[in-house]
Each structure stands twice: as C-alpha cells, then as structure tokens.
Amino acid sequence: MAATIKDIAKYTGLSISTISKYLNGGNVLEPNKQLIEEAIQTLDFKVNEMARGLRTSRTMTVGVLIPSLKNIFFTSIVSHIESELLKEGYSTIVCDFKEDPDLEEKKLQFLFDKMVDGIVLMPLPGNDNLIKKIIAQQTPLVLIDRLIPNVDCDVVLVDNLNASYNAVEQLIIRGHRRIGIIAGPQNIYTAQERLKGYIRVLEDYGLKVDPSLIKHGDYQIESGYNLLLELIGDEQPPTAVYVTNYEMTIGSIIAINENNIRIPDDLSFIGFDNQDLARIVKPALSIVVQPVQKIGETAAQVLLKRLKKDQRGFPLVTRLKTQLLIRDSIKKLES
Amino acid sequence: MAATIKDIAKYTGLSISTISKYLNGGNVLEPNKQLIEEAIQTLDFKVNEMARGLRTSRTMTVGVLIPSLKNIFFTSIVSHIESELLKEGYSTIVCDFKEDPDLEEKKLQFLFDKMVDGIVLMPLPGNDNLIKKIIAQQTPLVLIDRLIPNVDCDVVLVDNLNASYNAVEQLIIRGHRRIGIIAGPQNIYTAQERLKGYIRVLEDYGLKVDPSLIKHGDYQIESGYNLLLELIGDEQPPTAVYVTNYEMTIGSIIAINENNIRIPDDLSFIGFDNQDLARIVKPALSIVVQPVQKIGETAAQVLLKRLKKDQRGFPLVTRLKTQLLIRDSIKKLES
DNA sequence: TAAAAAAAACGAAACGTTTCGCGTAACAAG
DNA sequence: CTTGTTACGCGAAACGTTTCGTTTTTTTTA
Numbered sequence: 244m245a246a247t248i249k250d251i252a253k254y255t256g257l258s259i260s261t262i263s264k265y266l267n268g269g270n271v272l273e274p275n276k277q278l279i280e281e282a283i284q285t286l287d288f289k290v291n292e293m294a295r296g297l298r299t300s301r302t303m304t305v306g307v308l309i310p311s312l313k314n315i316f317f318t319s320i321v322s323h324i325e326s327e328l329l330k331e332g333y334s335t336i337v338c339d340f341k342e343d344p345d346l347e348e349k350k351l352q353f354l355f356d357k358m359v360d361g362i363v364l365m366p367l368p369g370n371d372n373l374i375k376k377i378i379a380q381q382t383p384l385v386l387i388d389r390l391i392p393n394v395d396c397d398v399v400l401v402d403n404l405n406a407s408y409n410a411v412e413q414l415i416i417r418g419h420r421r422i423g424i425i426a427g428p429q430n431i432y433t434a435q436e437r438l439k440g441y442i443r444v445l446e447d448y449g450l451k452v453d454p455s456l457i458k459h460g461d462y463q464i465e466s467g468y469n470l471l472l473e474l475i476g477d478e479q480p481p482t483a484v485y486v487t488n489y490e491m492t493i494g495s496i497i498a499i500n501e502n503n504i505r506i507p508d509d510l511s512f513i514g515f516d517n518q519d520l521a522r523i524v525k526p527a528l529s530i531v532v533q534p535v536q537k538i539g540e541t542a543a544q545v546l547l548k549r550l551k552k553d554q555r556g557f558p559l560v561t562r563l564k565t566q567l568l569i570r571d572s573i574k575k576l577e578s
Numbered sequence: 579m580a581a582t583i584k585d586i587a588k589y590t591g592l593s594i595s596t597i598s599k600y601l602n603g604g605n606v607l608e609p610n611k612q613l614i615e616e617a618i619q620t621l622d623f624k625v626n627e628m629a630r631g632l633r634t635s636r637t638m639t640v641g642v643l644i645p646s647l648k649n650i651f652f653t654s655i656v657s658h659i660e661s662e663l664l665k666e667g668y669s670t671i672v673c674d675f676k677e678d679p680d681l682e683e684k685k686l687q688f689l690f691d692k693m694v695d696g697i698v699l700m701p702l703p704g705n706d707n708l709i710k711k712i713i714a715q716q717t718p719l720v721l722i723d724r725l726i727p728n729v730d731c732d733v734v735l736v737d738n739l740n741a742s743y744n745a746v747e748q749l750i751i752r753g754h755r756r757i758g759i760i761a762g763p764q765n766i767y768t769a770q771e772r773l774k775g776y777i778r779v780l781e782d783y784g785l786k787v788d789p790s791l792i793k794h795g796d797y798q799i800e801s802g803y804n805l806l807l808e809l810i811g812d813e814q815p816p817t818a819v820y821v822t823n824y825e826m827t828i829g830s831i832i833a834i835n836e837n838n839i840r841i842p843d844d845l846s847f848i849g850f851d852n853q854d855l856a857r858i859v860k861p862a863l864s865i866v867v868q869p870v871q872k873i874g875e876t877a878a879q880v881l882l883k884r885l886k887k888d889q890r891g892f893p894l895v896t897r898l899k900t901q902l903l904i905r906d907s908i909k910k911l912e913s
Numbered sequence: 914t915a916a917a918a919a920a921a922a923c924g925a926a927a928c929g930t931t932t933c934g935c936g937t938a939a940c941a942a943g
Numbered sequence: 944c945t946t947g948t949t950a951c952g953c954g955a956a957a958c959g960t961t962t963c964g965t966t967t968t969t970t971t972t973a
Contacts, residue, residue, distance in 0.1 A: 248929065257952075257953090258953045258954075259929090259930085260953060261951080264951090267931080269951095275951090275952090290930080291929050292930095293631040293635075293637065293929080293930090294929030294958090295930050296930090297958050297959065299930085302628065311657075312654065312656055312657035312660070313653060313654050321672070325647070329688070334671045334688070334689075334692055337656070337672040354669075464855060464858060465858050496832065496835075497831065497832075497855075497858060500831075500832065500835025503838065522800070523833075582960085592922075593924075594960085595963095596923075598961060599961095607969090629958070629959030629960040629961090632927095633959085633962080634928090
C-alpha cells in the first residue's frame with residue numbers, strides 16, 4: 244500500500260541506493276535532489292522504520308520508566324523528556340511500575356527486550372543488579388532523581404540536600420528554633436537527602452535535632468494531612484513546618500485551613516513543588532520549586548548524546564539547583 | 579550478538595521455519611518442543627520484533643495521545659491502558675499535546691507515521707479531519723472522553739450528563755434552590771455534558787437556571803479558587819456548589835477553608851474525581867468519582883479487540899457510569 | 914502390511930531498508 | 944588527447960523474521 248523506496252527509485256529513474264543515500268543525508272546532484280523530493284511528496288513516502296531498524300538495529304525508540312503515572316511530578320518530567328526526544332525523531336515508550344520493585348524489574352526487562360535504543364529510569368532502591376545488567380549490555384541509560392552507589396551511570400539529580408538546607412535556613416534566620424519537617428519514605432533517596440539537609444542546617448546553626456519534629460510520610464495527600472496534625476498537636480508544637488513534596492503539601496494546607504491555623508502568625512510554612520498551589524493559597528506560600536522542565540530536558544539531552552555514541556564525560560552527573568521562593572508564609576520571630 | 583532464530587535452528591537441528599512455527603503457536607512434536615524451549619533458554623533468545631514487524635507489518639506498539647501529561651486524570655487512565663496492553667505484549671507510546679490543537683495534529687501524524695498498530699486518543703474539539711483520515715487508513719482508533727458527531731469510531735465515554743444530574747439532584751432533594759456550578763471550558767465536550775446535566779435537572783425540577791450561578795473555569799486549580807470566591811461573593815450567593823473537576827475542586831477547597839466557610843453549614847459542596855482528597859477534607863466531601871480504571875481498561879480492551887481484527891459491534895460506544903459518593907458536605911435545608 | 918491421510922518439517926522467497934565495493938562520468942591537469 | 948582524481952550512481956548482499964508450497968515423516972485405516 245504505502246510507497247517504498249523502490250517506488251521512489253522507479254519514479255525518479257534512480258537506483259534504490261541513491262535514494263537511500265539521499266534520505267540519509269548523502270551527496271546527490273542537485274537536479275536529482277529535486278526529483279527525489281518531488282517523488283517523496285507525490286507518493287507520500289515515509290521511511291519504513293522497521294525495515295530501517297532491522298538493518299541498523301536501531302528502533303528510534305526510548306523507554307521511560309517511572310514509579311507511578313499518578314504522580315504529577317513524575318509525569319511532568321516525562322512530558323518534557325518526550326518533547327525533547329521527539330525533536331530528534333525518537334518516540335517514547337512510557338511505563339510505570341506502580342511503586343512496586345518487582346514490577347520495576349519486569350518492565351525494565353520488557354523495555355530492554357523491546358530493544359529500545361535507550362532508557363530513562365527513576366529507580367526505586369534495590370534493583371541495582373538489573374540496572375548493572377542494562378549498563379553492561381551497552382544500552383544507554385540515564386537515571387533520574389537517584390544515585391546508585393558504585394555504579395557508573397549518567398544521572399540527573401536535584402540538589403535536594405541544599406534545597407532543604409536553604410529552605411530551613413530561612414526559617415532559622417527568621418528566628419525559628421522548633422522547626423518540623425514532613426519528610427518522605429525513609430528508603431527513598433530524595434527523601435533521605437531532603438531530610439539530611441534539614442538536619443545539617445540545624446546542626447550548623449547549633450540547634451538540637453528533636454526527633455519528635457521529624458515525621459515520615461508516604462508522599463501522599465493523606466499523610467501530609469495527618470502528619471501536620473500530629474506536629475501541631477505536639478505538646479511543644481513547632482513554630483514552622485517544612486513539607487517535602489507536592490501531595491503532602493496539599494494535605495498540610497488542608498489540615499491547616501481546617502483547623503484555622505493562621506499562616507504565618509500561628510505557624511510558618513514552606514511547601515514543595517507546585518507553584519500554582521503556592522500562589523493561590525493566602526497568604527502566598529513559600530515554596531521549594533524543582534526545575535521539572537530542566538530535569539526532563541537534561542535527561543533527554545544526555546541520553547541523546549549517548550545515542551549519538553558520544554561518550555564524553557561518562558558518567559555525567561548533573562545536579563540541578565532548586566529554586567526557593569520566599570513569600571508570605573514565614574513569620575519573623577522576635578529573638 | 580543476540581541469538582536469532584537461526585541459532586535456535588542450529589542448536590536443535592531443526593529448520594528455521596519450524597522454530598518460527600513453534601514461536602507462533604503452531605504444532606510441533608513434543609520432543610522438539612522441549613528441545614526448542616531448551617535452546618531458547620540457553621541461548622537467551624528473544625524474537626527480534628523489528629524483523630517480525632517488517633514481515634507482518636505489525637509493530638506491537640500502540641500510541642496513546644492525551645491533552646496533557648500534567649493532568650492526573652489523564653495520566654491515571656494512561657496507566658491503566660498501559661497495564662492492560664502490556665498483558666498482550668503491546669507497548670505504549672505516550673504523547674501529550676499540551677492542550678494545543680496544532681500539536682495534537684502533529685503528534686497524531688507522528689504516531690501514524692510510526693506505524694503504531696492502534697491509537698487511543700483524547701481529542702480536543704476541531705481536529706476531526708485528521709481523525710477521519712486515521713480511520714480511513716484502517717488504523718484502529720479508540721477515542722476517550724469525547725464523541726465526534728458523524729464519525730464512526732469506537733469510543734469510551736463517561737456518562738457526564740447523568741453524573742451531573744444525579745449530583746445536583748441530591749442537592750435539590752435536600753432543599754437547595756440556588757446551586758452554583760463551576761464548569762469547565764465551554765469548548766470541551768465533557769464540560770458541556772456536565773453543564774447540560776446541571777441545567778436539565780434544574781429544569782426537570784422546575785427551578786430557574788440563573789446564569790450568574792454558572793461559572794466557567796479552565797480546569798486548573800486557580801480558577802477553582804477564583805470562581806468559588808466569585809460565587810460566594812454574589813449578592814445572592816448559592817447555598818450549594820458543584821465543582822466539575824479535580825483541580826478546580828482543590829482550588830475551591832482552599833478558597834473555602836481560607837474564608838472560613840463552614841461546610842455544610844454555610845455551603846453545601848460536591849466535588850469531582852479524587853477520592854483521597856474527598857476523604858481527608860473535614861467534613862468528608864461528597865464527590866463524583868469517575869471510573870478511571872474502567873475507562874483505561876475498556877479503551878485498551880476495545881482496541882485489543884480491533885487489533886485482533888474483530889470488528890463486531892463497530893462502532894462500539896461504551897458509556898460508563900460515574901459513582902456518586904454522598905458524605906457529609908451536604909446540608910439538608912428546611913423547606 | 915500397504916496405502917491413504919494427516920501431521921510435521923523444510924526451503925526459499927519476501928518484507929524495505931542500509932551499506933559496501935565497484936563502475937562510470939565529469940572534470941582538471943599535464 | 945591522455946591520465947589521474949573526484950564525485951556520483953549502481954547492484955547485490957544482508958538484517959531476522961514469516962509464509963507458502965512442497966517434501967518428508969508419522970499416524971490411521973482398510
């Protein structure tokens with residue numbers, strides 16, 4: 244049905260190999276160029292990627308594997324990866340593993356079997372072996388959001404530690420001494436980093452780290468809600484709270500509003516990730532913003548580089564800065 | 579590098595065509611079966627999908643195109659589509675078009691050029707021509723969430739009209755007469771339907787439809803926030819509000835809480851889409867829940883059916899019921 | 914036990930590209 | 944006019960499957 248390179252050859256009177264050469268950017272005489280171009284237009288010719296793939300063993304396809312498609316932060320990144328890859332003609336096979344380590348392994352294997360040309364992965368802790376296998380097989384792999392110790396692999400990270408450090412520091416500077424944190428699951432790399440930043444800044448300023456001010460949530464709305472209530476229900480409640488992801492920030496906001504806690508008078512607050520949310524809450528929320536677009540684009544660019552067999556700088560560790568937006572949700576305490 | 583069917587043939591002493599037959603479920607003598615299976619294991623053989631695709635002109639790949647990857651409702655559906663398709667060995671190429679009609683057309687063309695075996699699309703209004711072209715080309719296509727008039731195409735819908743009807747009816751039954759709606763963009767099919775349901779139930783109960791109670795948002799958090807404030811700022815504010823998507827529900831909740839509006843005493847409320855959110859808000863929100871999983875699975879199943887050349891019942895219009903969860907956010911008014 | 918029928922295995926062509934080595938035309942230099 | 948050089952163009956093989964017509968093996972039946 245569809246026109247093939249053969250048809251173009253027939254139409255132009257040139258040989259198949261000349262057409263192929265032209266298609267791949269080789270030198271062809273000007274009049275022939277024109278002719279071929281004309282043929283392509285009139286016959287509506289499209290390269291058969293499968294035939295090409297069979298010859299070149301490239302699929303022009305990239306696999307993206309994330310923990311969940313129901314998390315805005317992840318899918319936003321995917322969105323930018325996809326746009327960036329598309330510019331170079333790659334399509335993106337997206338999978339999620341529903342936060343399940345077994346599924347992660349299965350899907351990674353699936354992508355690998357599909358012979359994708361490269362993979363972008365947001366790994367859970369633990370499956371390091373499969374990752375090593377992928378790398379050993381020479382399939383370009385870019386990790387996002389998590390570093391795997393002792394494994395050489397390109398990775399795009401956010402400087403979570405300093406993100407927390409800077410955020411909490413602003414609270415300290417404004418006189419806060421009892422600062423609560425709603426942290427993420429203890430086995431998640433980024434959550435650990437964010438917690439580390441919190442602890443380090445307290446220590447740097449000579450403040451005691453009070454375990455009762457550290458709450459571990461599961462990055463869902465509900466735990467943000469519950470943990471914020473726990474914090475303010477403490478016998479010695481914090482004067483400020485720092486929440487470390489988007490969903491839990493929503494939950495916290497709802498808890499705060501429902502209990503008529505005034506921000507920043509009763510409680511100072513720093514949230515995470517979503518600018519829209521921060522803007523509409525009154526007073527405007529202070530917030531740590533992750534460079535979602537930059538993360539996606541960088542991951543895609545690093546991968547594209549590897550796909551072009553450019554191995555310079557391997558392994559490339561890109562650490563992106565977060566942005567701290569200070570707005571009206573922080574009160575300056577008298578000291 | 580990787581083992582091919584040829585290697586299996588050599589290992590087993592059988593011919594290539596026999597191996598192929600086995601791989602595709604043909605009959606092979608029991609001892610040979612064993613032998614082949616053994617060879618596959620030891621040589622770690624995987625079918626080269628590209629070679630297969632070249633022969634069969636099937637890519638075992640499905641394209642999914644949604645308006646935005648930053649919308650939880652869309653990505654949740656994608657998640658379920660992906661799982662369902664994977665069961666049958668299909669991989670899912672996900673694209674979004676960032677709510678841009680031009681981009682929608684480009685990406686649809688891209689998927690088509692990639693020779694995906696089928697497409698699942700959540701269309702914006704307007705691009706009906708391209709859709710017709712896809713259908714004409716015999717590529718199986720399943721639409722989600724929107725019906726296109728005068729085009730025969732499988733489609734999975736939610737009964738938005740009755741969703742609204744039933745929700746608002748509950749408000750009416752409980753004595754509400756001034757009921758506000760925060761509706762979606764006027765050019766979006768589902769938004770129109772939801773608004774229609776609202777209007778119809780009012781008419782059925784002989785209530786006047788007051789245009790000042792109908793607000794059109796853009797399905798984003800911020801507009802939910804702003805429009806709720808508009809509604810309650812009305813000189814004759816509604817006693818109940820019905821909000822028609824997730825993001826705007828969040829926005830409304832924030833507005834409500836910030837302004838110390840008590841639910842349900844000052845205002846009765848019905849939201850949309852997210853059960854988590856509904857559960858944690860106090861008092862528990864009444865809510866319209868879309869069957870996200872069902873939508874995704876159904877779309878995938880219909881597509882799989884078409885991919886198997888099963889054209890029975892074409893065009894298949896599946897209209898799924900929403901669920902109405904009545905909880906504590908609705909007050910019974912004295913009549 | 915032989916013939917017929919059924920089942921299994923085989924060989925070769927085809928799918929639409931890319932690639933490589935070779936032929937040839939064009940052109941410049943001697 | 945001849946030779947050397949360059950740049951294009953060409954033909955054929957190869958990528959790893961499926962498929963179809965044919966041959967071989969096995970099973971059934973008489």
